[in-house]
Amino acid sequence: MHQIEKIELLRVEGLKKVFRSGTADLVLFENLSFSVGKGEMLAIVGESGAGKSTLLHILGALDAASAGAVYCGHLQLGSLSDEAAAEFRNREIGFVWQFHYLLPEFTALENVAMPLLVRGAKRQDAERESAKWLREVGLETRAHHLAGELSGGEQQRVALARALVTRPQLLLADEPTGDLDNRTAESVFALITRLHSDYRLTSLLVTHNFAFARRCDRVLRLQQGRIEEVTPESLPA
Numbered sequence: 374m375h376q377i378e379k380i381e382l383l384r385v386e387g388l389k390k391v392f393r394s395g396t397a398d399l400v401l402f403e404n405l406s407f408s409v410g411k412g413e414m415l416a417i418v419g420e421s422g423a424g425k426s427t428l429l430h431i432l433g434a435l436d437a438a439s440a441g442a443v444y445c446g447h448l449q450l451g452s453l454s455d456e457a458a459a460e461f462r463n464r465e466i467g468f469v470w471q472f473h474y475l476l477p478e479f480t481a482l483e484n485v486a487m488p489l490l491v492r493g494a495k496r497q498d499a500e501r502e503s504a505k506w507l508r509e510v511g512l513e514t515r516a517h518h519l520a521g522e523l524s525g526g527e528q529q530r531v532a533l534a535r536a537l538v539t540r541p542q543l544l545l546a547d548e549p550t551g552d553l554d555n556r557t558a559e560s561v562f563a564l565i566t567r568l569h570s571d572y573r574l575t576s577l578l579v580t581h582n583f584a585f586a587r588r589c590d591r592v593l594r595l596q597q598g599r600i601e602e603v604t605p606e607s608l609p610a
């Protein structure tokens with residue numbers, strides 16, 4: 374048997390986040406350390422208010438830590454200027470949120486093309502690539518429909534296409550199925566799983582759904598300011 378060596382993509386060292394509320398400081402978490410290997414699919418679980426979204430924002434260079442560091446390859450995210458952080462997000466990360474944040478007055482295709490246009494792609498190229506991604510998520514027939522007229526599950530598929538159209542290494546998803554009924558949630562989660570492996574992504578998913586977390590390679594539980602790795606099988610089915 375060959376031992377497959379893990380290639381590290383993300384490394385978190387001694388991460389701390391403090392929010393100031395009035396005169397008091399709320400220490401949301403501290404001393405968080407973990408690393409994520411290339412190609413892994415990780416679930417982050419924990420009670421409401423535990424700090425999962427905050428952690429994901431820091432990992433995606435959308436928010437700054439109060440102490441500690443996040444490394445992605447040789448980059449230390451906390452050391453990036455605002456401009457460099459924006460560039461890092463556009464190049465390396467695909468985000469999916471519980472609420473899709475599509476532009477409702479634009480078509481599905483235009484929404485997916487947006488990040489490519491932001492980075493300066495020609496419209497024709499952006500639209501060709503976006504059409505391909507709408508096919509990937511099973512929505513080629515909806516390309517010219519307004520985003521606001523699509524169902525919740527369809528909107529989340531468009532959001533996934535928009536997240537991946539720039540071919541990021543890292544997919545960060547914050548409760549991507551949280552706003553969907555069970556059947557639709559299952560189909561969106563299955564789609565994420567397939568895209569994760571087809572495109573060799575590294576994926577971190579915040580979820581309250583233990584059945585989905587059990588299907589990930591690893592599970593991190595954020596609880597009372599600490600992070601603990603648990604085995605997926607140990608979660609209640």
Ligand SMILES: Nc1ncnc2c1ncn2[C@@H]1O[C@H](COP(=O)(O)OP(=O)(O)OP(=O)(O)O)[C@@H](O)[C@H]1O
Pocket residue numbers: 392393394401419420421422423424425426427428
């Ligand atoms: N900008 C902010 N200023 C002050 N407090 C904040 C800020 N952002 C988040 N918090 C607080 O930090 C805590 C954690 O919030 P966070 O959104 O990270 O939790 P969560 O684990 O994602 O919860 P949920 O499962 O409900 O989404 C909450 O108590 C929240 O009120």
Ligand SMILES: [Mg+2]
Pocket residue numbers: 425426427547
């Ligand atoms: Mg949250």
